[in-house]
Amino acid sequence: MTSLAVLLILVLVAIFAGLIAPQDPNRVTLRVRLTGPSAEHWLGTDELGRDVLSRLVVATRVDLLASLEAVGIAAAIGVPLGLAAGYFGGVSDLLLGRVIDALMTLPPLILAVVVVAILGPGLRNAMLAIAVLIVPGLYRVVRAATQSAGSELYVESARAAGCSNWRILWRHILPAVAPPLLVQASFAASVVVVAEASLSFLGLGARAPQATWGSMLQDASSNITTSGYLVYPPTVMVAVTILALSLLGDGLRDALGRRPRDRA
Amino acid sequence: MTAALSVRGLTKVYGRAGGPFRRHGPALTAVDAVDLDIEAGRTLGLVGESGAGKSTLGRLILRLIEPDAGSISLLGTDIAALSRRELRRMRAAATMIFQDPYISLDPRMLIKDSVAEPLLVSGGHTRARRREKVSDTLRRVGLRETHMERFPHEMSGGQLQRVAIARALITDPSFIVCDEPVAALDVSTRAQVINLLNDLREERGISYLFISHDLRLVRLIADEVAVMRRGSLVEKGEAARVFDHPEHEYTRELLAAIPGRSPRSRRFGGTPRSPGLDPISGVG
């Protein structure tokens, strides 16, 4: 699986960013502003003379962590709500469903901007905003999977065996929900990467001098007429990451989609 | 004799308007004012065709479904009055075996975990004691130690139904609802499961509510028979009496429909050893 290999490399880069980055990503060296690629600076320098490669490496760490954070927050909200709504149903399910529907009718980026406007800019707040955006997707997947698992005979059998609702959810339903959840989460992660780039590009995400792919794009855009090539490194990283995450989602769906059930 | 089960006026209605969010539709009375008694150690066969409400009745009795009316006294306890926690404790004493073992066991759980689960949730056993009981119970239902480490999809239907029986048996219950326990199995393995259920009853004095559409099986295992049709019991009584002298028209119809018993098939002429058969004389 190529996508897994790509993601593994990205994760390794993120973990060992400090060792890999050839130079301090935030060291300003004004005499080498906007140089093209050279032996010293493989990907050149930006308008403040910072090493682009080093910034890219560090940005990988920041972006992956941020994605993890956003998906984690969203899962922490969406999974329990989805489990509860799918398993217990009833009025709470109905009300939750309406709230989620309402959330989904709002234009995502505008919603993110509003959240950031309320909480103030910064990567953490941007991730919080994005988490709110991907909650509905996770919620719906978890709710649907819970509903279908909850109607399985083995769940009734567990109830007849005296299992508490808590144990049924934890031991019988969550394992059945996990595969589609993983698929959805990997798609969500790719959404987060784009959203981070967009928000940071608009100056609503990471603040200077923090390097993220979005903030690097923003820096590059101000010099696009003179040093257009600076746009490419972060763009390629965003594209590759999204592609890898999407492919991973597809692969997971295929691999986990159907369990062989030997009925012969 | 004490009663294992005593049911009065048990009723379940589906689709009745209930609450502001429910859609209104025609109500379906799945179980209609059913009275039922099973004495300790006896087996009641509940027969009827699909849609008669047999499974619903079985689930109501264990309060897996909430009844709309009526009382249920199970092993001397009024189970309608139990709290959720007390009800869960009750599950160790009164449990259920389901129709299709392929789907009644969690496909992601090892056999040993599935079998141990009821014991685990009822509490009060050490890990070593649980393990010992699991292997004892599996051995009792005719499975080997090596089956413990398998997943359901690695086993045959007959083996899986034994696992399901072991799972029901491990808490030493006094009452088990068997919902079409062999309907999903191959004919040649059916017999093994039925024999096992029969042996266990004699060994441990368990009472069964044995739900089946197959009258041939019910004849084999039941002391008493109740015939259900469209939510109501149309006839009940001692098994031999119901099979030999059915009183209700519907019971007669059901008995006559058993394949291999019609006048044309004289091949199954009066088997003198089986008093339950209405004698159709002649040799094919």
Added chain:
Amino acid sequence: MLARDLTVQVETEHGWVTVVDGVDLTVRRNEIVGLVGESGSGKTITALSLLRLLPPNARVRRGSVEVMGRDITAMRERELGDVRGVRVAMIFQEPRRCLNPAFTVGDQVAESVRRHRGWSRRRSMRRTVELFELVEIPEAVRRVRQYPHEFSGGMCQRVMLAMALACDPMMLIADEPTTALDVTVQRQVLELIRRLQVERGFGVLLITHDLGVVAEMCDRVAVMYAGQVVEEADADTLFHHPGNPYTSALLRSMLEPVRGEPLGFIPGRVPPPHLFPSTCRFEDRCAYAVESVCGRPIPLRQISPAHLIRCARADGLDLPGVPG
């Protein structure tokens, strides 16, 4: 209809595996032949290959199927269309799944009449109403305009029978036609099949696992085990004097048992097709197996004009059947 040495393979993870092995089967007009076996015995695959309806992962390896003297294994798709439905019709276990939920049942039967006879729409629909009356669907005129979901399982099977009769077939293959039905409905459908067979004189191949159904319906019976026919005889002989231990064991495990006595059963299970042994395939589970004589391939032998047995010890055994 005549099948000779029919051998079918299915592609599995173990490669091409023989699931039906050298089956000979004859069904004449005016008779009902039962094909009995447990799941995994190959009876359904046999039936499908008789009409060349096998799924893409299965192929006929050897043997021939003749319908009215014509070999269908060599036929082209076009000619096959002439055989299927016209000469030989088939009904299945779950009739509802064979009907298109988007069209009325009348349209679907009339369509089949129209295709085979080239009649007008109006005439086909009139014929459909007649057919519905023939299969005892009450209020036929009204019910032809209804959709499959308005029909019960038994009624759906009647519709399938009407469709099968639309072209006056010579033969009907019925694959577990009543397994999914309630007993009282099963009885009615079986009686209907029986009546139609007598009236119209077609042959029926009735595939089932229920020996009770066989006892009631069939003139001759072939018992399949692990892809082979292990015994074939007229029904009376088979039930009262089975010659193969498997048949005998099946009879004891399936028929109305006696309370208080343990139900007869067969230990173990049917081996999966890729593990079919080259010896007697029932040897492992057989109470009468003797290694010296059973440990080799066993041919199907004729012990009397109408009784074929596949058992090495057929001569020496006196097996329990149905007392009577």
